[in-house]
Amino acid sequence: MTTRNCLGRRPVLGALLGLTILTQTPMALAQVAAPAAAPAEVQTGGTLVVASLQKPRHLNPAVQSGIATAVPGAQIFATPLRFGADFTPQPYLAESWSFSEDQKVLTLKLRQGAVFHDGQPITAEDVKYSMDVVKANHPFNSMLAPVSSVEATDPQTVTITMSQPHPAILLALSSALMPVLPKHVFDDGTDIKASSHNNLPVGSGPFRVTEFEPGQHIMLEKFDKFFLPGKPYLDRIVIKQYKDANSAGLALEAGEVQLYPYLDSTRLVQRLEKKSNMTVTDQGYAGIGAMNWLAFNTKHPALSDVRVRQAISYALDRNFVTKALHGGLSKPAYEPVVSSSPFYTDAVEKYDFDLDKAKALLAEAGYGEGGKPLALSIDYLPENEEQQHAVAEYVKAQLAKVGIKVSVRASPDFPTWAQRVSNHDFDMTMDQVFNWGDPVIGVNRTYVCDNIKPGVVWSNTQSYCNPEVDKLLASAAVEPDLAKRKEQYAQAFAQITRVAPIYFVNEAPYFTAYSDVVQNPPVSIWGPMGPMDEVWLKK
C-alpha cells in the first residue's frame, strides 16, 4: 500500500489545462480524423506487463477516481473523446462533436457499429446513461455541475445542454472520466457504487477484463470487435501489483515487467536511466499537476501570527530540497498552481531563502533567540520518503537554526495521518496535493472559507479564510475571458502567498520507465490513464 494514497488522489480529473485555450477557439464541427493507419513496421500480438503500486477497489471509473481504477478503466471502457499529447481533443467513440453558437449545447455524433464486450451495440442511450451515472456518483462533482441535461436524440446522437459555457466539458468526456457503460448491464436497480458488475465490468474499450485478483493482478485481453479497425495491437495487458517501488524496479530489470508508470522515486529513476535497454520519460503526466507543500495550522497560537509563518518560510531553502534531496529531478513550487498551468504567475512572494529575515521576523513576533521559546510539531504523508519524510526532517534541522524546536511526528500509515490532519490536530504538515489543471477543481478547495470542514481530507485544513480571496476565486470560476481570469487568479494568489498559510516546496515529478521492446508508450496528457490501443511490442 506504499504510495497508494498519494497516487490515489492523483487525480483522475487531471489537468484541465488548456481547457481555457480550447474555449478560446470555439469548435465548430471538429474534423473527423480517420484513425491513423498502422505504420508498416507495427508488430501485433504479445503481452505487456505493467507494474503498478496501486490497488484498485474495483474497475469502474464512473464512480471512482484515482489512478488505480483509471489505468485499467481506460483500457476496459471507451470514452466519447480522447486526447493526444497536446491537449487537443480527438474523436474516439464519438466521431464528431459540435457546440452551439452560445456554447451551451454540445452535440456528439457516435460511431456506427461499435459494440460492447458482450456484443450489444453502443447507442446514444448508453452515453446518456453513463453521463447521468457520472454526474450523480463521481467524486468530482464539479466536473459535470453545469450540465443540466443529456438527451439521446437518435441512436447515434447525444445532445448535452449546459446552464453556462463549460470549457472543461470536452476533457471531462475523455479518458477514464467518462466511461461509456452498457446500460443493459449496469441499470439493474442496484446502487452502482456497490454493484458487483464493477469487479469485472463489461466495457466498450480496446481490452476486456478477464481476471481481477484484488491486490495481485488484472488481466486484460484484446477485444476482437473493438471499433477502431486493426487495434489494439497487443494481445494482452497484465497490470501486476507490487508492494513498493524497489520490487517493481527489480521486476522491470529482470524483464518480468515492461512498463512501470507513475514512478516517483528519484533514486530509482537515476538507476533505471543508466540501463542501456531501458527508457525513462516524464511525458504522459501533463494531466496531473502534483505538488508538495508545507501547510500551517493557522489556528495554532504561534502560527496564527503571520510573521511566524513568514519567518518559517524564509528559513527554508526549497532549492536545497529539489537539488540535494531530490537529485535535481523535482522543480521548485512557489504558488497554488504548478508552473505548467495557464494561470501560473510570477507575481507572488516567493520567500526566497533568507535566514536573517527569518530571525528578524521571529524576533518581531516575540520568538526566537531571546524571545519566548517556540516548539512545533511537523507531520508528513507517511508513504513517500523522499518527497515527504526527508523534507520534514530538513524542516526540523533548518528551523533549529532560527531557534524553533521542531519535532517530527511520524504517522504509521495514511489513515493515521489523515485523521490527524483532517481534524486539524497538527501544527505543520507536509502534504502532496493536486492541481487538477483548473483552479476551480484543484485549488479553490484549499483556500475558500466554507471548505473548512473538520473530518474531511483535503479540505481547507489550514483554516485559512479571507473573504476577498473567496470573492476573487468565485468570480474567476465563471469568467469566460482568459486574460481577465488570469488576472483574477494572480490577485488571489498574491493575497494568499502574502500571508503564507502554506509554504510551497516543489512540483512532484512523475516518470514512466519502460523496456526498449515497448513501442508507442502512453504519452498523451493522460499517459497510462488513456487507452493503450496503439502500444506494441518489438519482437
Place this chain on the structure above:
Amino acid sequence: MRGIVKRLIWAAGLILAVLVLNFLLIQLAPGDPAEVIAGEMGGASADVMAGIRAQYGLDKPLPVQLGLYLGKALQGDLGVSYYYNRAVAGLILSRVGPTLLLVGSALAFALIVGTRLGLLASRNPRGPASALVTVLSLIGYAAPVFWTGLMLVILFAARIPLFPVSGMRDVTGATDLVSRTLDVAHHLVLPALTLGIVYLAQYSRLTRAAMLEVLGSDYIRTARAKGVRERRVFTHHAFRNALLPVVTVAGMQFGTILSGAVLVETVFSWPGLGTLAFDSILARDYPTILGILFFSTLIVICANLLTDAVARRLDPRLQQRG
C-alpha cells in the same frame, strides 16, 4: 470423548472472546475507513463521507456495530469488505491456499533440513561441523526475515535471474496443469527459503541441544552397552525423543507463522493472507481484518490440537496423562 467435547466448548468460548476482543481492539487504531476510501477517490465532500459511513454502518454506535457483527459472524457471515466490495469469506478463502502452501513448504523444509543439521552437529558437539551449524543458525535466526528475502531477490532474481522476483505465478504463461504447477513451484522457492531459514535455524539448534541431552541419558548408555549400533542409537533411541520439543515448537509456530508470513509475502508479493491482512489494516478495512483474525484463531486452535496429537504419538506417556 469427554476430552474432545471439553476442548470444543473451550475452543468455542475462545473464538467468541477473540471476536469481541478483536472488534474492540481494532476500534483503537486511529483513522477512519471512510477517510481512506475518500482518500482513494481523491478527496470527497462531507456528504459523500457521510454516505460512505452510512453504507457500512459506521455511523451507528459502537455497541450496535458490535452486536450486528457478532450476530452475523456467529452465522458464518463475515461481512463485506469495505475496500474491495466483496464478501470477506471469499477473499480469505482465495488467500488461504497460497499461505498454507508457503508456510507448509517453509516448515517442511525447515524441519527436514534443520533436524538433519542438528543431528549432524550433535554427533561431535565440539567438532567443526557443530560450530559451523551453530554459527549459521545464529545468523539465520538473527537476520531480519525481510532482509533475507530482499538479499535472496537481489542475488537470485536480479543478479542471477534464476527465480522470479515476485508473485505466485506467471500470469502470462501456459495454462495446463503441469506447467502451472511447475510455475508455482518455481515462484515458491525463494519465499519458502526465506521463511524457512528462520525456522531452520531454530530447529537445528533445538535438535542439537535436545540430542545432546538425550545422548547423555541412561537408556542410551544401556542401548550402547547392549551393543546396539551407533546409527540405530542415534535415529531410533535418541532422535525420536529429541524430536518432541521440536514438534512442540513447530506446532506453536504454525499458529504464529502468519506474522512471519506477512513480511515474506510482502517482500515477494505472495498473494496470501499475510498481504491481505497488511493491506486491510492500511485500508482500515475492518470486516476483512476481523475475518482474518478470526480465521487465524481457528488455525491456531487447530494447530494446537494437531500438535497435541503428534506429540502423543511420539511419546505414549503423554497419552496416559490425558
